[in-house]
Amino acid sequence: MGALPTRGAIVATARESISRGSKSFAAASLLFGRRTRERAWLLYAWCRRCDDIVDGQDHGHGMSAVADAPVRVAEVAAMTELALSDEVVGDPAFDALRIVAAETRMPSSFARDVIAGFALDAEEWRPRSEDDLYRYCYHVAGAVGCMMAVVMGVAPDDEDTLDRACDLGIAFQLANIARDVCEDDIAGRCYLPEDWLVEMDMPPGEHMKPHYRPRLAVLGKRLAARAAAFEASAREGTPALPFRSAWAVLAAAGIYGAIGRKVASGGEHAWDRRVTTSSAAKIGFIARAGVEATRRRALYPRRPRDPSLWTRPRISLAESVPTP
Template sequence: MRHRAALVEKARLSIEEGSKSFAAASMLFDKTTRERVWLLYAWCRRCDDIADNQDMGGELGDQSNAASRLKSIRVLTRRAFDGLPTADVAFDAFGLVAQECGITPEMADDVISGFALDAKEWRPRNEGDLLQYCFHVAGAVGVMMALVMGVDKDDTETLDRACDLGLAFQLANIARDLVEDDAAGRCYLPMEWLAEEDIEPGQHTKPHHRTELADMASKLVLLMDTHTKAARLGAARLPFRSRWAILSAARIYSEIGYEVRRLRETAWDGRVYTSKAAKLRHVAAAFFEAIANTPRGPDEMPRWTRSQLAEKARSA
């Protein structure tokens, strides 16, 4: 196993390059939690890059041999859990944080299953399928992140809310990247939604369907908003610094979704992002929100729960 300090430093560089939003929010954690967040992020980023044959979330590479890349992720992750060297810093980092925080192979498998869906060019048929995909690629990461922050593995309620935050992040990503994903041959909009809008397969990003695309993006953002509000209920149970960090990330990422909804048909003329000044405003607002610690949940809790999505994933 590599020296811990070296792994932490490599992981820090990974998050700074891969996600400025997460990097900024991570600085609000206490030192130990912050380092563990970096270690976990490094594995997530590396798995994503291997699966999509890309570098730090950049342009997708050749998508052939997807099954081989997926196998590599599984083999390296298994070696990491076994405490064996992997010759890859990110997987060694994951082995370390998994050992320190009680992350299980089953939790990692939940995440890897999301890459498997992309590898077989899977498409969601309905809203439940959409949320199942979001569970794999982000909700399950939220559960691991909760363990990193010290949440007990038996604290089902808090883990459920951590999953909600991951789902919300992914829904914001999907809304922002609808056109970009289509260019890469991917579509995460449920087939039922496309049929309701009377859109032909593969035509949803065409100019004459831009209004319908904006309507479906608004549906994604509405789901995002519900899960974000539910997640705030779980954040209330965290220590102050972790609560501040999570609320900051929730505000920053939610703003991406809200901006997509606000821009409607012009949302994909350029990439929606949160400026540095806006991030600072969200961090400041989250500070006072964390102090007050009186979250208001959604009018109705999310239709799809972590247990339902996990069960749906197992049966699939």
């Protein structure tokens, strides 16, 4: 049996994964300090690998319907549990989770919540209500936001800052859902709540038909508005972060927030082509975020979180934080 891969080798593989899977997150991650940046790459590698296994894709590309989705979720869950138990998995992405979980004392419940989100997709689950939509967004993105906050040094019992991190993940996912309505439909998925489809008098599975585009545009704007509300809440959490972490978070918020705003402004033509953010625009958001991070305590004074926003489920720290 050969020597196990070193931490450096796994970090290098994780860096390659984020460079292939998300140029936006790769750009934002460069703003972190070295140790936080490496841990962010490690966490991303696990998220990306889980998603790719379950959806039968390669670094987020080529999503297709798979016949054995529940089996794939079970495989991902088993390898994740090994990693959370600090056992060598033999897959670089899951060993990446093993490393980052051990180094940060990451609450295990967050990773398990993410796996629960994959299980929802494997079961061909669809949201019936807006509350269902937010719970799904928590599982597939909000919980990842909480994990990223821990990577950035947020204490596992700092509930308010974790709430703000969760808000950012939900904002990202709502923007993704708004942008990817067409791609999801092709893959046989729909994350628009059934209540919304009924309200717009659009039969399930027919929302992409041309004559429904004006009504779909209403829902696209609604998703973008909901995303903006969660994004605003997340921004108010940045004073609790170190400067470089706040800079990265604000840059990511700007880059991803632009996606939702483009969908909203695109109206019924928002899905004619996939909404993207240019390299020049990313540089602009990063520059502006640097100024915002410098002035974050004045721009985003600490105040109670908006009580009208959906709130993530709480965890039991005694059960979820691994012992050293």
